[in-house]
Amino acid sequence: MITINNLSKVYETKKVLSIENLEFPKGQTIGLVGNNGAGKTTLFSLILDLIEPSSGFVSIDQEKVNESEQWKNKVGAFIDETFLIGYLTPEEYFYFLGELRGQSKANVDEFLKNFTDFFNGEILNAKKYIRDLSKGNMKKVGIIGALIGTPAIIILDEPFANLDPSTQIKLKNLIRDWSQNLDSTFLISSHDLAHTTEVCERIVVINKGELVRDIQTSPETLRDLEQYFSDQVSVN
Numbered sequence: 001m002i003t004i005n006n007l008s009k010v011y012e013t014k015k016v017l018s019i020e021n022l023e024f025p026k027g028q029t030i031g032l033v034g035n036n037g038a039g040k041t042t043l044f045s046l047i048l049d050l051i052e053p054s055s056g057f058v059s060i061d062q063e064k065v066n067e068s069e070q071w072k073n074k075v076g077a078f079i080d081e082t083f084l085i086g087y088l089t090p091e092e093y094f095y096f097l098g099e100l101r102g103q104s105k106a107n108v109d110e111f112l113k114n115f116t117d118f119f120n121g122e123i124l125n126a127k128k129y130i131r132d133l134s135k136g137n138m139k140k141v142g143i144i145g146a147l148i149g150t151p152a153i154i155i156l157d158e159p160f161a162n163l164d165p166s167t168q169i170k171l172k173n174l175i176r177d178w179s180q181n182l183d184s185t186f187l188i189s190s191h192d193l194a195h196t197t198e199v200c201e202r203i204v205v206i207n208k209g210e211l212v213r214d215i216q217t218s219p220e221t222l223r224d225l226e227q228y229f230s231d232q233v234s235v236n
């Protein structure tokens with residue numbers, strides 16, 4: 001379980017995130033939505049201890065993320081290309097992550113067989129460095145890298161962006177499959193309301209750094225969110 005407690009982040013004098021209390025229980029699939037600059041990546045970066053909070057804390061299974069390292073074994077994440085290592089091939093990168101997460105090369109090879117279809121013949125044995133892959137293929141490497149070792153919590157920042165429509169569908173199936181069969185917790189940010197409401201059982205909306213909606217997904221959610229965001233157009 002991820003717990004957020006009186007968390008804020010201030011840059012210079014600007015408060016870009018302020019969330020009093022928020023919990024993401026084990027096994028939930030949560031979609032984080034909000035306009036550009038709302039604070040989604042900031043929240044992920046705080047959860048992953050990539051930046052220091054200005055106040056408050058994040059804990060994962062009661063461990064404060066900025067005070068221990070244990071939680072790192074439970075979390076796989078892909079936020080952006082800085083998570084990749086450009087001068088490695090995808091295979092080398094996957095083995096590297098496997099080693100960090102206690103997986104042998106053979107384990108990783110076996111695991112990667114599940115994603116032959118997802119990779120669409122362009123990632124493995126392509127004899128290319130990650131830096132030479134297309135944006136979409138880099139994203140595929142990052143997403144699958146986050147899954148190596150089957151972490152309990154998977155955090156993906158805008159995973160659908162840059163993916164072709166077929167891969168977006170494969171990714172939705174993958175998320176559904178992992179959350180149902182492996183009880184994985186997914187925390188996903190996206191600007192695509194349709195994809196998000198389709199795969200996430202809970203939607204959290206952030207606006208200007210503040211939590212404005214926290215809803216269980218229902219058949220009305222997509223329409224409600226579209227209404228919410230079109231209302232924002234008239235507010236701004």
Ligand SMILES: Nc1ncnc2c1ncn2[C@@H]1O[C@H](COP(=O)(O)OP(=O)(O)OP(=O)(O)O)[C@@H](O)[C@H]1O
Pocket residue numbers: 011016034035036037038039040041042043
């Ligand atoms: N290092 C930084 N210094 C100053 N301001 C920052 C820094 N990093 C982020 N911000 C600001 O924090 C706010 C939230 O940014 P964040 O990237 O979290 O938004 P987001 O919801 O992920 O946006 P997007 O949908 O555009 O990716 C923005 O106003 C951004 O300019």
